[in-house]
Amino acid sequence: QQQVRQSPQSLTVWEGETAILNCSYEDSTFNYFPWYQQFPGEGPALLISIRSVSDKKEDGRFTIFFNKREKKLSLHITDSQPGDSATYFCAASEASSGSWQLIFGSGTQLTVMP
Amino acid sequence: EAAVTQSPRNKVTVTGGNVTLSCRQTNSHNYMYWYRQDTGHGLRLIHYSYGAGNLQIGDVPDGYKATRTTQEDFFLLLELASPSQTSLYFCASSDGGSSYEQYFGPGTRLTVL
Numbered sequence: 001q002q003q004v005r006q007s008p009q010s011l012t013v014w015e016g017e018t019a020i021l022n023c024s025y026e027d028s029t030f031n032y033f034p035w036y037q038q039f040p041g042e043g044p045a046l047l048i049s050i051r052s053v054s055d056k057k058e059d060g061r062f063t064i065f066f067n068k069r070e071k072k073l074s075l076h077i078t079d080s081q082p083g084d085s086a087t088y089f090c091a092a093s094e095a096s097s098g099s100w101q102l103i104f105g106s107g108t109q110l111t112v113m114p
Numbered sequence: 115e116a117a118v119t120q121s122p123r124n125k126v127t128v129t130g131g132n133v134t135l136s137c138r139q140t141n142s143h144n145y146m147y148w149y150r151q152d153t154g155h156g157l158r159l160i161h162y163s164y165g166a167g168n169l170q171i172g173d174v175p176d177g178y179k180a181t182r183t184t185q186e187d188f189f190l191l192l193e194l195a196s197p198s199q200t201s202l203y204f205c206a207s208s209d210g211g212s213s214y215e216q217y218f219g220p221g222t223r224l225t226v227l
Contacts, residue, residue: 006156032214043118043204043218044157089156093214100145100164100210101172104156 006105019077023090032095118219135190137205144210146188150201
């Protein structure tokens, strides 16, 4: 049973458009939600993260929107660039438990067309 | 900058073979992790450790052993490899303090024939 779900599996947008990647989770004890970006042939790297006490986190063109009541998040990438083409993983953790485990979703493969 | 290295980068073995994947981090991090990545499943945690000599079971541990010999080195052992273990394996490390960020290595692609 997947505790963290992502949609869509793949997404194609044109350069300059806003890409919206969705994530949902089941465990209400999760309170830390990082998004990792992975390019082909590389390991994932942290892109942006949010704690459950916030409903929005911005970092340049990347914004996380968080709805605790519905257990949903979304990553918005504004003014998408071809260099943003990558796989994006949503993850979740109960950061205060001390276990340091991340539960990853299955990823969204984003393609930005020039 | 954080550095996690893995070896080998590619490995081919036969069913029943013995395989060791190596990971080294130079971040002075306490926590190290082994994941497997498969299409449709994302990253799944196999084992992790919070220090030399410590080992914790992850979500998909069956068929895998691991050993943390030093703070820097974490090994994943497949003693009787099976085709179902064909996958992309990632090692990661994290501080385990106030930062929850995990730093990943470049991955090892394992094929079991």
